Amino acid sequence: MDLAARTWTDLAECETRLALLPVGSTEQHGPHAPLGTDHLAAAAVAETAADAHDEEVVVAPTVPVGVSEEHRAFAGTLWVGEDTFRAYVGDVVESLAHHGFDHVVVVNGHGGNVAALREVCGRLTRDDVAYTLPFTWFDGVTSDLPMGHAGARETALLRHVVPDLVREERVEDAREEAADRWGEWVAGVNLAYDTDEFSPNGVVGDPDAGDAEAGEVLLDEAATALCELLAAMADR
Template sequence: MELAAHTWQELEEYLEETSLALVPVGSTEQHGPHLPESTDHTIAEALAQEAAERGDYLCTPTVNIGVSPHHKQFAGTMWVDAPVFRDYMESLVRNLTYHGIDRVVFVNAHGGNVEHLQEVGRRLYDDEVAYSVEWMWDNSIPDLVDDLFEQNGPHAGPKETSMVWYIEDNVREEKLEEARDGGLVDLEDAETMKHGARTFYDAVDNSGNGGFGDPTDASAEKGKQLFEAASEQLVHLCDWMAAQDAEDLMPASRVAERSE
């Protein structure tokens, strides 16, 4: 059920029977010359809505802007500071708990959000407010991603290109070769580690046009495979979380109490 599409009376009845919500989280940032800046939140929203429909779970509106300062040199990229993002996401979940939600899946499609969503989950867990987990779609299907693409890349590569192609057919096909040739195809060619230290902070330091991997290897057909497989994994995660007793999802008792 999409929360924003229903009235409060319809939601009041629905929320009496559910305890889990999916919160799609993405970004608005450059994705090379061939993909729209909506790429991450488009993917997150599509997956969350699909899983919510398949499993009859609640899906909230999408958080469209995340932690993206590492893409700031490219026109149009938007971001919020990491502490602000963490506080906002924590407040959002606390709002959901007011309505009876006690477990949340952050359906994430932006790598820059990962550590911050995990920190939010830790805060809520430690306070015994809610059980929240960060779920990154491509991390749920790593073998399929590796099988489909020889040079995937972590950003604006063939996996994201394929997903956008399938979800909304919004790929600049005439720009695919430019994205490959002007970007960084193989991460091993990036000279960004010096004596054990990572020496870069911004994407432009590695890729002149913001693309990574080989997007010419993308297709809508591959996007469908990725979307179906990731959706299935997300539904399985939601089913598992929904089946747990609430107290089992909260922190265990203190050591002294457990040893009695």
């Protein structure tokens, strides 16, 4: 159930305790993929899982800006600090819980949000506000496609979910200038804080390694994993 499209009277009648809160970022995804990639992906995974799940699930509106300062060198990237992000996500979950939706999965599309989400979800759970778990879609799949950044997994998913937003004519260039790994590592330490230090166009990995069909498989896998998590959460 898409919360924003319903009325308050619909929500008052809704008896489920399960809710999904999609969160992502607005940040560069190379020359070929939209700035909204991470929040579009999170919303698609949340909607698909809610449709597939056998119990009713409320899907809250997506939080579109996250912890992405590492992409600040690239035009259009927006970010908030970890404190702001944790506080905002925490308050949104608290308001869901106020209406009885007190089993919440935060469905995440951005790696830079992971640490902050683990912490805020733990806090909300320990404080008995809501049983809250973070789920990062690309960690929930077992695909052979490597993750990268604006690489195989994300580009494949976008080709399935929002094909018009992938600039196919730029994929070849995106691929040529891409870095082959995230960061610049010495002694287990990443020397780089910002993406442009190791990737001139912001891409890591091969954006052309997965087609729309592979993207559909990824979306199904992520949604199935999320349904599994919702079921385990409800049983606990």
